[in-house]
Amino acid sequence: MRVVPTLFHGIVDYLVGLLVIALPFVLDLTGGPRVVLIILGAAVILYSFLTDYELSAVRFLRIRFHLLLDAVFGISMLISPWLFDVPAARRWPIYFIGALALVLTMITQTRAAGTAATDKTLS
Template identity: 35%
Template sequence: MRFIPTRFHGILDYVVGLLFIVAPWLFDFSDVTYATWIMVAAGVLVLLQTVFTDFEVGLVRKIPMQSHLMVDFGLGVILALSPWMLNFDEQVFMPHLIGGLFAILASLTTHRVPSRAYNTQHAHEDTMR
């Protein structure tokens, strides 16, 4: 069941992307190299993808929303499994597991197409060019 509007998903992406980037210092695991870089890279990917997605809060609008959601799903799987794949699970795993599961859940519950109002406005902008 998809019930999260794309606009809300995008706003969450900006917040979550920043949270992922600061998580190693916020949750005190910055001394675990792989854990830190995986989380920071995930945050940067979330932010970049959001900026480039064609939806209400995207700035460049080149990535279709369906592609965005597929990347969210894949990133979630990798993030959730990374502590065990890269053998840092004995030092830290909960932020990666929770963040990954959140990304998977968000990808499965967000609308695949931006709102009708956005689509109507966007179509009108395209005809004006």
């Protein structure tokens, strides 16, 4: 059941991107974990900026593809603590964000109001 509107999802996208960029500094992570989290956070902001929904500047990526990228992001967040040896006590925020991304992927609507796809008139 897809109950989350794309407008709300867009707000969460930008907030999560910023949070993931800030997370290694808050958790005092260095090296690989820091770099990976900054890259993942920046990627979320970038593909959100390019998605065909209400809070985008360049409406290029379809919502369904965006949700696929969110799923990849969520899985990446879930496996990154293992891959990059994040201390066990500092893993839970990373897991939480990864799980949240996967849940949002499953419950976000797949059509946004006023998108490029719906604004086109059929001739």
